[in-house]
Amino acid sequence: MNIEIDKITKFFDCGAVLTNISIYIKSGEIVALLGPSGSGKTTLLRIIAGLESHSSGYLRFYGKDVSKLNARDRSVGFVFQNYALFRHMTVLDNISFGMRVLPRHKRPNKQVINNKVMQLLNMVQLKHLAYRYPSQLSGGQKQRVALARSLAIEPKILLLDEPFGALDVQVRKELRRWLRNLHHELKFTGVFVTHDQEEAMEVAHRVVIMNCGNIEQIGTPQDIWCMPATRFVLKFLSEVN
Numbered sequence: 743m744n745i746e747i748d749k750i751t752k753f754f755d756c757g758a759v760l761t762n763i764s765i766y767i768k769s770g771e772i773v774a775l776l777g778p779s780g781s782g783k784t785t786l787l788r789i790i791a792g793l794e795s796h797s798s799g800y801l802r803f804y805g806k807d808v809s810k811l812n813a814r815d816r817s818v819g820f821v822f823q824n825y826a827l828f829r830h831m832t833v834l835d836n837i838s839f840g841m842r843v844l845p846r847h848k849r850p851n852k853q854v855i856n857n858k859v860m861q862l863l864n865m866v867q868l869k870h871l872a873y874r875y876p877s878q879l880s881g882g883q884k885q886r887v888a889l890a891r892s893l894a895i896e897p898k899i900l901l902l903d904e905p906f907g908a909l910d911v912q913v914r915k916e917l918r919r920w921l922r923n924l925h926h927e928l929k930f931t932g933v934f935v936t937h938d939q940e941e942a943m944e945v946a947h948r949v950v951i952m953n954c955g956n957i958e959q960i961g962t963p964q965d966i967w968c969m970p971a972t973r974f975v976l977k978f979l980s981e982v983n
């Protein structure tokens with residue numbers, strides 16, 4: 743599913759936080775929104791997710807105006823930094839939740855749901871923890887459950903907000919590998935927010951560098967490293983995360 747962000751502007755009471763943003767994200771592409779804190783990355787991701795409205799401009803999925811698509815046609819999965827798992831549910835129930843709450847006529851039967859959950863648990867290698875509760879898992883394991891849960895509804899678009907931000911370096915590295923493997927297998931269109939250059943460059947096909955609600959540069963990691971388009975990009979890249 744391709745995503746067309748067409749001249750999107752967003753005002754909050756404090757003023758414009760996104761100004762005339764245009765990005766075309768190809769189907770199956772992973773794009774990182776990279777930039778310092780307050781540059782508008784999360785707001786843009788939330789607009790793509792439909793969690794926030796935009797003040798002007800257009801958002802299209804597959805050429806169709808998003809406001810005219812229902813939730814199922816939008817087919818968006820979301821992964822938050824803080825996992826947002828249900829504490830009172832086991833790993834298994836957390837992952838199956840999205841399927842269990844579908845309207846009756848769209849809900850798969852129990853057997854199909856169980857098979858799907860087992861397949862996802864296998865993918866993220868957490869089968870042995872299926873009956874544990876979130877409080878009994880490490881941060882990396884929780885985020886793998888969150889990834890599996892967001893993939894259970896087979897989203898065509900996966901949005902991730904600083905998905906590995908709360909984790910230590912080694913676990914972050916491991917989860918990047920997970921994300922790439924899952925993408926290889928499932929081929930979703932992915933957009934993720936990060937302020938970590940290494941993460942953006944390693945995971946994304948293209949990186950969007952944002953600053954104060956504007957785009958400084960869009961390019962492949964190699965383009966950005968080899969040909970920083972603006973002074974800001976050069977300075978940003980030279981700073982250690």
Ligand code: ADP
Pocket residue numbers: 754755756759777778779780781782783784785786935
């Ligand atoms: P980033 O993700 O790059 O850190 P954000 O998108 O979270 O940036 O925020 C961009 C700007 O918008 C910031 O100045 C922030 O304070 C402001 N902002 C974000 N959400 C709201 C809101 N709900 N109401 C008012 N201002 C907001």
